[in-house]
Amino acid sequence: MLLSLKLEHFRNISAMELQPDSSINMIIGENGSGKTSILEAIYMLGLGRSFRTRSLKHLVSYQQPQLQLIARCDDNTPVGLQFHLSNGLQIRLNHSPLKRLSDLASQLPIQYIPANCHQFFELGPKYRRRLIDWGVFHVEPEYNYHWQSYKKALSQRNAALKTRAKKEVIVLWDSYLDRHGSALTNYRTLYLERLRREFEILFGQLCPAFSNAKITARFNAGWPKNESLRDVLVTNLDKDHQYGYTRYGAHACDWTLKINEADPAEILSRGQQKLFFMAISLAQLKIIREHNTHAGILLIDDISSELDQNHQLNLLDHIQAAGIQSFITSTNSTLHDWMHGKENCNLFHVEQGQLTR
Numbered sequence: 001m002l003l004s005l006k007l008e009h010f011r012n013i014s015a016m017e018l019q020p021d022s023s024i025n026m027i028i029g030e031n032g033s034g035k036t037s038i039l040e041a042i043y044m045l046g047l048g049r050s051f052r053t054r055s056l057k058h059l060v061s062y063q064q065p066q067l068q069l070i071a072r073c074d075d076n077t078p079v080g081l082q083f084h085l086s087n088g089l090q091i092r093l094n095h096s097p098l099k100r101l102s103d104l105a106s107q108l109p110i111q112y113i114p115a116n117c118h119q120f121f122e123l124g125p126k127y128r129r130r131l132i133d134w135g136v137f138h139v140e141p142e143y144n145y146h147w148q149s150y151k152k153a154l155s156q157r158n159a160a161l162k163t164r165a166k167k168e169v170i171v172l173w174d175s176y177l178d179r180h181g182s183a184l185t186n187y188r189t190l191y192l193e194r195l196r197r198e199f200e201i202l203f204g205q206l207c208p209a210f211s212n213a214k215i216t217a218r219f220n221a222g223w224p225k226n227e228s229l230r231d232v233l234v235t236n237l238d239k240d241h242q243y244g245y246t247r248y249g250a251h252a253c254d255w256t257l258k259i260n261e262a263d264p265a266e267i268l269s270r271g272q273q274k275l276f277f278m279a280i281s282l283a284q285l286k287i288i289r290e291h292n293t294h295a296g297i298l299l300i301d302d303i304s305s306e307l308d309q310n311h312q313l314n315l316l317d318h319i320q321a322a323g324i325q326s327f328i329t330s331t332n333s334t335l336h337d338w339m340h341g342k343e344n345c346n347l348f349h350v351e352q353g354q355l356t357r
């Protein structure tokens with residue numbers, strides 16, 4: 001959770017200080033006022049990167065040499081981030097230079113829901129893999145070790161394949177991929193079943209039209225079922241050699257959730273697809289809150305797009321009841337009425353990069 005947040009020279013925000021509440025923080029303003037920029041700053045603090053650009057120079061306000069973000073987390077831990085156009089990125093966690101980005105991710109677990117999240121269904125397996133791996137990372141302490149070891153072995157094997165190294169050299173990496181890949185698959189399988197259970201309940205609540213729907217999970221480990229990864233790698237070595245990269249393994253994993261055995265993209269409306277994605281994010285936060293002392297933060301950009309008033313209010317009721325710290329943007333000022341008298345909620349108006357009353 002964030003107790004305070006300070007932004008300096010971040011996009012169109014020259015200086016801003018926020019004292020967020022523990023539940024819903026609604027950020028309302030016109031187009032171009034700086035709403036998404038506030039979410040981007042929080043995301044940046046938790047992940048050390050932006051969801052809009054790979055090049056951090058775009059985040060620094062025009063005519064300025066650097067940006068700065070300072071936050072205090074629930075246990076009073078300070079996080080400071082500075083990006084200077086010439087000196088690059090510096091992050092400090094609890095007054096010391098950050099060693100690993102994963103330390104930041106553990107301190108500030110963030111689920112970001114973009115305005116176009118209904119397009120999730122059109123994205124490739126890489127995005128779906130990232131999504132559940134975020135959850136597995138937060139609930140399974142050994143996940144990061146296995147993932148880092150797997151990635152290292154995979155890049156070595158791929159480098160060997162690319163340079164057409166001898167097969168005896170390439171197979172040296174197979175046992176590492178097998179060991180770490182199998183561990184990752186175990187974690188992912190267990191996690192996906194938990195996600196399915198939580199999702200079934202949440203999706204029914206957020207989208208009452210599907211309150212009795214049966215949700216099933218499909219999981220593809222990244223290699224053929226009932227075979228060991230090592231055997232698959234050996235059998236496919238000639239093909240991998242031809243292609244120049246490792247085709248099978250935990251890096252090729254994919255998953256999906258079906259609604260009454262149907263593909264969500266084929267039966268859901270756009271608004272329902274958005275609620276589907278939101279239910280996945282809320283289910284993930286619910287699961288990680290059972291493990292991680294640093295309760296997760298939810299960022300929802302443009303809650304009003306695709307969703308009618310009733311579904312928006314139902315969603316807000318749900319987030320508030322669950323006590324999830326969330327930062328939600330909207331151009332729609334009628335959400336004021338919902339905020340009235342709600343506990344632990346705060347309303348921020350943004351105009352040209354500044355907070356107004």
Ligand SMILES: Nc1ncnc2c1ncn2[C@@H]1O[C@H](COP(=O)(O)OP(=O)(O)OP(=O)(O)O)[C@@H](O)[C@H]1O
Nearest residue numbers: 011012031032033034035036037058059060061062
């Ligand atoms: N580096 C920068 N320096 C100054 N201003 C910038 C910079 N990068 C972007 N901007 C401007 O910052 C403003 C805020 O953008 P932001 O995306 O946060 O708006 P928003 O409130 O989310 O708008 P919308 O409702 O359209 O989504 C925009 O006017 C944009 O052009």
Ligand SMILES: [Mg+2]
Nearest residue numbers: 035036037301
């Ligand atoms: Mg925006």
